[in-house]
Amino acid sequence: MTARSWPQTAPDSKDWVRDAIEASGDLVYDWDLTADRIEWVGLASGFFGTGDELVPDSGRMLASHIHPEDLPQRLKALTEHFNQHAPYDCEYRLRLQSGEECWVHDRGAVKLGEGGDPERLIGTLRMINARKQHEARLERLASFDDLTGHFNKLRLRDSIDLCLKESYEANVTSAFLVIGVDNLSKVNNAFGYQAGDQVLIAIGQHLDHILRSSDTVGRIGADRFGVLLPRCSDIQMNRAAERILQAVREMSIPVDPARVHVTVSIGGLxxxxPEHMTAEDIVTRAETALRQAKRDGRDRFTLYQASQQQNLLHRRSQTIVTEVERAIAENRLCFAFQPVVDAVTHQPVSYECLIRLKSASGELVPAAAFVPVVEQLGLVRQMDRHVLELAAAELAIHPTVELAVNLSGLTAADPTWFRALKLLLQDRPEMARRLIFEITETTALQDVEETARFIQQLKDLGCRLSLDDFGAGYTSFRHLQALNFDIVKIDGSFIRNLRDNPEHQLFVRNLLGMADAFGLKTVAECVETGEDAGFLANEGVHYLQGYYFGRPSLERPWLAGSQPVATLPALKSGAKKAGAA
Structure with a gap:
C-alpha cells in the first residue's frame, strides 16, 4: 500500500493544510534567520493571547516571551542543532500577554543556505500544559500525601535519614513520634469515608500549628502521622506529645451533618x-510504642523501650541483613520457580518467582528466613530492585514464559524502583505483558489510595497485578473496585485440606463470588491433593498452585526435558508466606 500524496491539482490544498493546523491548536513557523523574521501558520494570536499586531514576528521578539529561566536551555538546543546537527527538540515556558505562563513543546529543523550556513528554521509549537500539570502531580505524589498535603512515608523516611546523620555529626538527640487516630473506622462507618478524610485533614493542619517550624509532619498510613522533631531531648519530646494529645482532645471537627471528637495515641523515641540505627529502625520502634499505647487504653503517649530479648533479636537481624547485602553483591540471590496451572487442563500458564538465598557455604535459604527481617530493617527496596533485574533477565532470555514476582509495601511507594522498571520495559511491551506483580492483601490495604495509584502506573506499562493472600485481611467490594487488580490469589490457609473443612469451603465460595463480581481471575495456592484440586476446579477457580503440581525448583521447569536439580522442603504446616515464600 502506498501513502496518499497531497492533492497537487486541488486549488485549495493550502487552505486545507492551514485548516488542519488551526484545528489542532498547534503553530507552524518559518523563521528566516538572516532577516530575523518569523511567519506563522495557525491561530497565533490565540496561542500567544495577544492581538494580531503583537504576535511575535521575529526571533528577538519571541525570545522576549520565553521565561528567563528557560532561555539558556533553548539557546543550547539551537546551538547544538546548528553546529552539531543534534535534533532541535525542547520544552520551555511562554509568558502570555495576560501574565499567565504556559508550557510549549518546540521542535524543528534548520535549512542551510548555499554556503552551508543556517538560513531558516522550520518547526512547530505545541501547548503541553495538560501534560506538564499531570507530570507535576505525579512528581508531587512521589513525595507528598494527596489528601493532607504532608510528606508521604517515603519522603518522611528520607528526612529521618538526613536528621539521623546530622544528629550523629552534631552529637545531639532528635525524636520521632507516630500518631495514630483512635477508632477512625467508627467515624468512617457512622459518617462515611469522606468524614474520616476530614478528620485526618483537620488533625494534620492542627499539627502544623502547634509544632515548631523546624519539625516535619508526614502521613505514613491510613490513620497514622509521623512527626520528626530535630534537636529534641526526651523531655521536649514528652512535652510535644502531651501538647498534641491535649490539642486533639479539644478539637471539634465538622463532618456533615455533625461534629465529631476524636483522640489519638502516640508512640515515640x-x-x-549507642547502637547503629536506620530510618526503618526508628519508624518501626515508634510504631511498636504506638501499638503499646493503644493496648494500654488509647489517648496516651508511650515511649519505646527495648527489652534485652528485643536487643538480641535486633542484633541477629542485623547479621541477616549483612548476609543479604553480601548475597546481592555476590549474585547469590536466585529464583525457585513454582508452576501455576490451568484448573481444568493442569497445564502450566505461568510461574511464580520465589526468592532464595545461597549462603556462602552453598546452603539454600528460603525467603521466610530472611525476607521479614529485610523488610523490617529497610533493605527490601534494594532487594526488590535486584529481584526485578533477575526477572527481566529471565523474560528476555525466554520469550514465551510468564513470571510472577512478589513486591513489598515499601517498593510500592518507591519512585526509584518504578523508574527502573520503566527503563527495563522501554520498547518491550511483549515483556510487560508476561510480567505479573504480586502484592499481599495486608500491604495493599495499608494505604488504599497510594496502592491504587501504584497499580495503575504498572498497568499503564502493560503489566498485570495480583492480590496475594486474598482472604487473609479485610478486602471489601470497595477495596477491590478501587485497587483494580487483574488476579486474586486465595490465601493458602483456606486451601489446605479443603475437602474436610466445610467452613473453609463456604469461605472460599464467598471469595470466589466477590472476585467473579469484578471479573477477576482466581488462583488457589497451596493445593496439595488431587481431591482439593478437583473441588476447586468445580467451584470455578481458574488456576491452581501448590505441591500437587510442582515444588519450587531452581531449574527452569518450562524448558523441555529439564529435570529439577534442586527442590526445596515444604515450610512447616501453617507457616505464612513472607514477602515471597
Missing amino acids: VFPN
Missing part, C-alpha cells in the same frame, strides 16, 4: 542511641 529519642535517637540516636
